[in-house]
Amino acid sequence: MPAVTVRDLTRRFGPFLAVDHVSFDVEQGEIFGFLGSNGAGKSTTIRMLCGLLKPSSGTATVGGIDVGRDPEGVKRRIGYMSQRFSLYELLTVEENITFFGGLYGLDDRTLAERRAFALDMAGLKGRERTLTRDLAGGWRQRLALGCAILHEPRILFLDEPTGGVDPVSRRQFWLLINRLSESGVTVFVTTHYLDEAEHCHRLALMHSGRIAALGTVSELKNVFAKRAVVEVRTASPMEAVRALDDLPSVEKTSLFGTALHVWLRPGQRATEPLRERLDGLGIHAESLEFVQPSLEDVFMDVVERAGGTAA
Amino acid sequence: MRRLLFLIRKEFQELRRNPRMFPVIFVAPVVQLAILGYAATTDVKNVPIVVVDADRSPVSRDLIGKFEGSPYFSVVDVTSNDGDVQREIESRRAWMALTIPPGYGDAIRNRRPVTVQIVADGSDSNSAGVGLAYASSLIAEKAAEIALQRRPPGAPTIGSIEARIRVWFNPQLLSQHFMVPGVLALLLMVITTVLGAMSVVREKELGTLEQLNVTPLKRWELTVGKLLPFGVIGIIDVLLVVAVAVLWFEIPLRGSFPLLFGLSLVYLLCTLGLGLFVSTISQSQQQAMMTAVFFFMFPMIYLSGFIFPIENMPAPIRPFTYLIPLRYYLVIVRGIFLKGVGLEAFWKDALLMLGWGVGVLMLATFRSKKTLG
Ligand SMILES: Nc1ncnc2c1ncn2[C@@H]1O[C@H](COP(=O)(O)OP(=O)(O)OP(=O)(O)O)[C@@H](O)[C@H]1O
Ligand SMILES: [Mg+2]
Numbered sequence: 001m002p003a004v005t006v007r008d009l010t011r012r013f014g015p016f017l018a019v020d021h022v023s024f025d026v027e028q029g030e031i032f033g034f035l036g037s038n039g040a041g042k043s044t045t046i047r048m049l050c051g052l053l054k055p056s057s058g059t060a061t062v063g064g065i066d067v068g069r070d071p072e073g074v075k076r077r078i079g080y081m082s083q084r085f086s087l088y089e090l091l092t093v094e095e096n097i098t099f100f101g102g103l104y105g106l107d108d109r110t111l112a113e114r115r116a117f118a119l120d121m122a123g124l125k126g127r128e129r130t131l132t133r134d135l136a137g138g139w140r141q142r143l144a145l146g147c148a149i150l151h152e153p154r155i156l157f158l159d160e161p162t163g164g165v166d167p168v169s170r171r172q173f174w175l176l177i178n179r180l181s182e183s184g185v186t187v188f189v190t191t192h193y194l195d196e197a198e199h200c201h202r203l204a205l206m207h208s209g210r211i212a213a214l215g216t217v218s219e220l221k222n223v224f225a226k227r228a229v230v231e232v233r234t235a236s237p238m239e240a241v242r243a244l245d246d247l248p249s250v251e252k253t254s255l256f257g258t259a260l261h262v263w264l265r266p267g268q269r270a271t272e273p274l275r276e277r278l279d280g281l282g283i284h285a286e287s288l289e290f291v292q293p294s295l296e297d298v299f300m301d302v303v304e305r306a307g308g309t310a311a
Numbered sequence: 312m313r314r315l316l317f318l319i320r321k322e323f324q325e326l327r328r329n330p331r332m333f334p335v336i337f338v339a340p341v342v343q344l345a346i347l348g349y350a351a352t353t354d355v356k357n358v359p360i361v362v363v364d365a366d367r368s369p370v371s372r373d374l375i376g377k378f379e380g381s382p383y384f385s386v387v388d389v390t391s392n393d394g395d396v397q398r399e400i401e402s403r404r405a406w407m408a409l410t411i412p413p414g415y416g417d418a419i420r421n422r423r424p425v426t427v428q429i430v431a432d433g434s435d436s437n438s439a440g441v442g443l444a445y446a447s448s449l450i451a452e453k454a455a456e457i458a459l460q461r462r463p464p465g466a467p468t469i470g471s472i473e474a475r476i477r478v479w480f481n482p483q484l485l486s487q488h489f490m491v492p493g494v495l496a497l498l499l500m501v502i503t504t505v506l507g508a509m510s511v512v513r514e515k516e517l518g519t520l521e522q523l524n525v526t527p528l529k530r531w532e533l534t535v536g537k538l539l540p541f542g543v544i545g546i547i548d549v550l551l552v553v554a555v556a557v558l559w560f561e562i563p564l565r566g567s568f569p570l571l572f573g574l575s576l577v578y579l580l581c582t583l584g585l586g587l588f589v590s591t592i593s594q595s596q597q598q599a600m601m602t603a604v605f606f607f608m609f610p611m612i613y614l615s616g617f618i619f620p621i622e623n624m625p626a627p628i629r630p631f632t633y634l635i636p637l638r639y640y641l642v643i644v645r646g647i648f649l650k651g652v653g654l655e656a657f658w659k660d661a662l663l664m665l666g667w668g669v670g671v672l673m674l675a676t677f678r679s680k681k682t683l684g
Binding site: 047050051052072075076078080082083084085086087088089090091095098099100102103104105131 | 313316320321324325329517522523524525526528
């Protein structure tokens, strides 16, 4: 039985459809990623699954329990880290752990055990008496994760757990998530970071309240496998976009960080026409090379086809 | 139950670490009380007074001389025209007026009782109160002198001067004794309503409330756990303010302390419930504070009889004062403190206050459920 099943889950805020008939399953022990731009409806979905928000229509079960019928039952079985920092800044590391452990009804012995575990996991041994306010971002997030799993939930919902955290800390955080998943915990995680999404077993791309694409990372990338993407590095990318857009061999172009990604039409594999066009217009290109389509390419493509713009 | 204890302990841990909390909770009440208390006892000297001497006899001039000789008064004008009084007091040239009626001299000479009138501008209630006290004692002194001088041995002690006192603009002179019990009511409201509301909204703002909502914590546990710590603080403040009032300002507590304490708890129910309600209609701490202060506390202060006596309010406004718990609590506190009366005198107020508290708590709990969506 899947850990999470979602069928036609919908949430309205007034006339606005924040989540629009979303359906998917999450398998036990899976790391399931939810990717989407700002306002896509990721948090709204996660909050419905955690029993924090009533669905307008549709059903969802978490750990076999119907969220609409028994939100309290769901709450007892899950761990949740909200998008915002969820610990008390004026409490020490230890006080935060004790507090949340107490709320989850752990007895003294279990609480002591889990406290040691959480401190170890967050790398905060020896800093029990530090005010949470004084912790750096990475430690805070790991402590928040520790506090969310004190009661050993089998399903974990993480809403942008690594927002605003440096890359090294993000890597560490994902190691923890992998470890949890290996121990059989189902992890449902949302993120803005495409590089993070590559850690997920499966991904759902969400856009404007709908799931625009769903699959493993390689499945999603395969959408583009047969086509070539050329990365063009130039000092004047905007002009280059205009110059290349109407070439017959080019399907589309998109700005990609400081570079430009040019999608060739199926069957096309030559870079010379691009080079000629740019030279002809006096646009200097530092390099032109084939690249593997990234998740960001996929994401941009999905969003474009869904007829919106990504943040 | 155990969860509740964890929640309450956490609240106190946070309060203890918040550097602004201690002064707000424990120092501010004493400071406020001190300011109000001392402002009310400040010595007043050279109170400008206008005298209407309708008698124009040596005896009346003798009384005027008494005022002229006192360091507490300076006689700004002696006139025989009653109309001057109004003008002089309205223009604040004089704060008080003494009117000596025609026939005053005769009455004194014939040892008949006679009445002089003193008018005081009550808009500056403190000076007026002090001035009136001085004036009364001067007149009493004069009366005693006359009685001694002119009384033949064995004659009855009639023939004194009675001062008929009228206060304009603020007939219910606010004195220190009147003020301090009111401060108690006000302070409790400020501390529990505002701080309680802000503490709940703070968790909403920071996102910790959502984290609490995903734990198995029950709604009532959350409500009680958030409000109880502020209730405790309120109780400490009640004790503090009563102690300072009784021991420092020597305001007699004539009625029963346990009764005062018990009804203060009922009042705390109202203020905490109001705080919770404010938290359900506010999105930020600042908004919570503004809402609590401007939409609830100011109107309550004005309409409760704390500043303007309810009897002086226009009739259409008066019914609204029944909506205000502060009104009931003021009646109770002043009753217990100053008059020494018990429940038999204000059981209706106590019941209405209890009803208000239970009502607002229910409304707030209901609303906080709904806002979860
Ligand atoms: N309580 C609410 N009332 C009204 N509108 C809401 C509410 N919560 C969310 N929305 C709206 O629903 C949409 C989806 O919001 P949601 O928070 O789910 O997006 P998100 O994908 O998590 O975005 P982000 O990446 O910025 O966190 C947004 O347009 C948001 O403004
Ligand atoms: Mg979000």
